[in-house]
Amino acid sequence: MHPGTFEYLSAESVDHALDLLADHPDAEMLAGGQSLLPAITNDEADPDVVVDIGEIDAIRGVEVRNDVVEIGAATTYAELQDAERLRNDAAALAEAVSVIGDEQVRNRGTIGGNLAHPVRVSDLSAAVIASDATIVTKGPHSERRITAAEFFAPNPATDLAADELLTSVDVPISTVNTGGAYVKQQSVTMRYSLLGVAARLTVEGGQVSTVRVAANGVTERGVGLEPVEDALRGERLGADTVETAASRALDGIGTEALIDDDQASAAYRADLLPTYTEQALERAAERAGVDVSA
Template identity: 40%
Template sequence: MYAPEFEYRRAESVEHALELLAAHEDARPIAGAHGLLPRLRTGEESASVLVDIGHLDGLTGIDERDDTIRIGALTTHAEIAGSDPVREHAGAMADAASELGDPQVRNGATIGGNLAHGDARADLPAAFLALDGELVVRGVDGDRTVPATDLFKGHFRTVVAPHELITEVRLPIEDESTSAYVKRRNPLSGYALVGVSACLGFAVTDDDARTVETARVAVTGATTKPSRLPGVEAALAGMTVDGEAGRLDETDRLTGAAARATEGFEADDYRADSQTSPEYLAHLLPVYTEQALHRAVEGYRRSR
């Protein structure tokens, strides 16, 4: 299918883009164009004016300062997946960025577009939630910040308004922490059927053991909106990573924590398609949560 006709405007600056977006009802920004254009073609979304921001200066690049990784909104998934600071301090985001689509998509699709679009099957939202990031969102009235936990409202629904632009994605750098993202691809679409991201922060005790101080775990794909998993997080708090001697016990405890992944979800909260039911997704969610926890803990061990 072809997209209905739209007007194409090439913004000259962020401010110009915001003016164009404010001036036209039903105007939408595009950058990598991998989220919106396919949906214009299927008629699932409409736009009379597309404001191209993909070429704008100052919105790309990855910067590490003040215990924060700052990722320009136009930074591509490929750049994020290959970034040393992201891999070192926000491994889940690098994992998620590397899992999206195929190389062609990863070289075009941007982090700002991904998060603003709010596709509940996308990979980045789980990592963004688990890493407890925040967005800098610019409107005609200036900048505001949006914490990850406030961003997602449903499938293709976020708190970023059509006339606003994400300019920056911030991820905190935390000491003694680890994060990971695991994905089960939907064979229909390639999107996440289940994607789980875990971020664990440890306290170092006198005997050099590690105790879980912060635990943030989030799901994408399986549910109607990307969500944190509070039951799992509560079960992980205070858990000690005991080293070699405690491995078996640790596996049991991670399994036990992952089993609480479905807490708070009703059947209606799961997505379903022609090859998956809510019950099956509820079955898979703890399985992949456990994988994410193991991957995060193993990653931490390797980095010590």
């Protein structure tokens, strides 16, 4: 299929992008193009105006400020892969980024584009929830800071307003004895993830002091697995503890909410979720300094 014609506008700054969006309320934002261009090509989007924000320096790059890793929304996956602080301080997110698509996709795709226009199997939705990330947006009148869990709370779309621009993703720096991980099952027929689980936990005095676990590819949006977290918090990590917690991965998720499509049935996804939850927890525990494989 061939895309229709549209007006192309390049934003020089965040404020300029917001001005262009105010002048063209139905415009589509373009960063890396890995979501928008396929949608246009497949006739799923037909914009009259496209605003390119990919060259705004203010929303590119990775910096550490006040115990937070600040990731500019226009930062590509490849740039994130090269960011040592992300690998050290936000392992779940770094691992999710490393398994997105192929090298060509990672060279162009951006974290902001992924989160602003998520597909239900998006690797990053689970990773940002488990990482306790904050999504920062800017609108014509104010800036908003939205927790990742709220950003992906069950809505028809994300919590991004039509007149807002996603500007950064802020991830708390991992403390000592904190480990994170992301594991996924990839579709056999497509390169998209079939299902993924992200986990981040901290161990103090042999017990789990903080824990976040989330999944993608299970429901229409990334979802936190709170029953798993509740089963681990305050407990000593061990093989039995992890297995028991992982067995609760489906608690609170109605069978009617599970994705059932050509790639996998709802029943198959339900079978996979506890297994991948256990794997993510085991890997996160190991990185936190606790071997639960025995």
